[in-house]
Amino acid sequence: MDARRAVSPATEACDRKRLRTAQRVLCDIDGCLVSGARVLPGALAFVQRFADRLMLVSNNSTDTQESLHRRLVRLGFELRPDQLVLAGQQALAWVANRHGPGPVFLLSNERMRAAASRLDLTHCDSKPRVVLVCRDTDLTLARLERALYHIAGGVPVILANSDITHPGEHGPAIESGALLQMLAACHPPSSVINIGKPNPRLLLQALGPVAVEDAVMIGDNPQTDGRAAQSADMYPILVGPAAGRWLSDFL
Numbered sequence: 342m343d344a345r346r347a348v349s350p351a352t353e354a355c356d357r358k359r360l361r362t363a364q365r366v367l368c369d370i371d372g373c374l375v376s377g378a379r380v381l382p383g384a385l386a387f388v389q390r391f392a393d394r395l396m397l398v399s400n401n402s403t404d405t406q407e408s409l410h411r412r413l414v415r416l417g418f419e420l421r422p423d424q425l426v427l428a429g430q431q432a433l434a435w436v437a438n439r440h441g442p443g444p445v446f447l448l449s450n451e452r453m454r455a456a457a458s459r460l461d462l463t464h465c466d467s468k469p470r471v472v473l474v475c476r477d478t479d480l481t482l483a484r485l486e487r488a489l490y491h492i493a494g495g496v497p498v499i500l501a502n503s504d505i506t507h508p509g510e511h512g513p514a515i516e517s518g519a520l521l522q523m524l525a526a527c528h529p530p531s532s533v534i535n536i537g538k539p540n541p542r543l544l545l546q547a548l549g550p551v552a553v554e555d556a557v558m559i560g561d562n563p564q565t566d567g568r569a570a571q572s573a574d575m576y577p578i579l580v581g582p583a584a585g586r587w588l589s590d591f592l
Contacts, residue, residue, distance in 0.1 A: 347583060347584050347585040347586075348579070348584055348585070348586070356578045356591075357591065359557050359576050359578070360557055360559075360578060360591055363394065363555060363556055363557045363576075364394060364551045364552075364555040364556065365394055365396060365547070365548060365549070365551040365555065365556040365557075366391045366394045366395050366396070366556070366557055366559065367395075367396050367397075367398045367544055367547050367548075367556060367557065367558045367559065367575070368387075368395060368396075368397055368398070368558075368559040368560070368588075369397070369398060369399060369559065369560040369561060369562070369566050370397050370399040370401065370409075370413075371399065371400075371401070371507045371508050371561075372507070372508040372560075372561035372562065372581050373559060373560060373561050373580055373581065373588060374387075374388065374397070374413075374418070374588070375413075375416065376508045376509065376510055377508075377509045377510020377511065377514075378416070378510050379510050380416055380417065381587060381588070382587040382588065382589040383587050383588040383589025383590070383591070383592055384418075384587075384588050385417050385418060386588075386589070386592050387588040387589070387591065387592060388418050388419065388420065389419055390592065392419060392420070395420075395424060396424055396425075396426060396547040396548075396549075397420070397424055397425050397426070398426045398538070398543045398544055398547045398558070399425070399426070399427050399428065399543075400427075400428040400501070400502035400504050400507065400516070400517075400537040400538055400543075400565065401427045401428060401429060401476075402427070402428050402429030402432065402449070402453065402475035402476045402501035402502060402517050402537070403429065403449075403450055403452065403453065403475065403476050403478055404427060404429070404430075404452065405427070405429075405430055405452065405453075405456050406422040406423070406425045406427060406430060407422055408452060409425055409427065410422040410425060426543050426546050426547040427543075428501045428502045428536055428537030428538070428543060429449070429453055429456075429475045429476075429501045430456060431536050431537075431542065431543060431546065432473060432475070432499055432500075432501045432536040432537075433453070433456055433457050433460055433462065433473070434460070435499065435534075435536055436460075436462060436471055436473060436499055437460040437461070437462055440470050440471065442460075442461035442462065442463075443461075443462070443463065443470060444463050444464075444465030444467075444468060444469045444470060445457065445462050445463070445464065445465065445469045445470060445471050445472070445473055446464065446465060446466070446469035446471070446472045446473070446487070446488060446491050446496070447462075447464045447473050447475070448472065448473065448474045448475060448477050448480075448484065448485070448488045448520065449473065449474075449475035449476075449477050450475070450476075450477055450478045450479045451479060453475050457473075466487060469491055469496060470496070471496060471497050471498070471499050472488050472491050472492055472496050472497070472498050472499070472530075473498075473499045473501070474488070474498055474499070474500050474501060474517050474520055474521050474524075475501040475517055476501070476515070476516055476517045476520070477520065480520075485520070485523075485524070488524060489524050489527050489528060492524055492525075492528055492530050492531075493527075493528040495531045496531070497530065497531055497532040497533070497534070498521065498530045498532065498533045498534070499533075499534050499536065500517060500518070500521055500533055500534065500535045500536065500537075501517045501536055501537055502516065502517050502518060502535065502536070502537030502538065502565075503517070503518040503521075503535050503537065503539070503565075504516035504517065504518045504519075504537070504565060505518045505519045505522070506519065508561070517537075521533070537565075538560075538565040538566060538568070538569035539564065539565050539568035539569045539572065540569065540572070541569050541570075541572040541573035541575075543569070544558055544569050544570065544573045544575060545573055553573055553574050553575050554574070556575055556576070557575065557576045557577070557578055558570035558573070558575050558576070558577050558578065559577075559578045559579075559580060559588070560577065560578075560579065560580070561579065561580055561581030561582075561583065561584075562581075562583075563577075563579060563583060566579070567579060
């Protein structure tokens with residue numbers, strides 16, 4: 342076996358067979374297709390080969406389908422916006438469906454606040470029904486402390502994803518879970534609902550009409566992608582440094 346491989350030949354053969362026969366191929370984005378603005382080995386060819394069966398399932402909470410689709414197209418990926426299932430957008434939809442229109446506190450960037458507004462969710466500094474924690478790329482200390490004020494007052498938290506970091510172009514990038522851990526160190530939340538992986542919610546959303554046994558989930562993080570697949574009873578395929586292989590190895 343190649344010394345760089347972290348999977349056995351039997352697992353390698355099984356992964357290839359399951360990928361070849363899968364009716365729906367789910368794949369993470371950061372760490373599988375891209376790292377920041379850098380396209381990873383084999384990613385463009387992989388997307389082109391499996392385009393008719395592919396859904397991208399990401400803990401991304403800074404983009405909408407449309408904004409991330411534009412960025413991926415600029416990098417050369419041939420995809421449709423409806424092939425993206427994103428934790429931040431799904432978290433907004435969850436709040437709108439469960440709570441209806443009204444005031445929420447959004448620890449998020451301007452793009453996600455605009456997406457919330459389109460769902461009639463109003464960013465509000467006073468008396469919000471929930472605090473929604475995303476990866477806030479416009480973060481200020483004042484906004485972080487305002488989120489803490491609401492959490493200390495018992496307002497429940499909806500967390501886009503529990504990741505501490507994700508693979509960035511130049512190293513680890515701070516994620517939503519790190520922001521919540523910092524807030525929780527100051528005052529424990531009354532309750533937290535996590536929308537993103539390892540919760541299987543995104544994977545099941547991406548399945549559509551396909552049965553779970555006819556799908557595979559490709560990811561680079563066994564603690565999020567792998568656990569989400571396990572929770573959904575879906576076959577997992579690991580790539581990236583932890584597995585010693587990339588999408589190029591499946592072409």
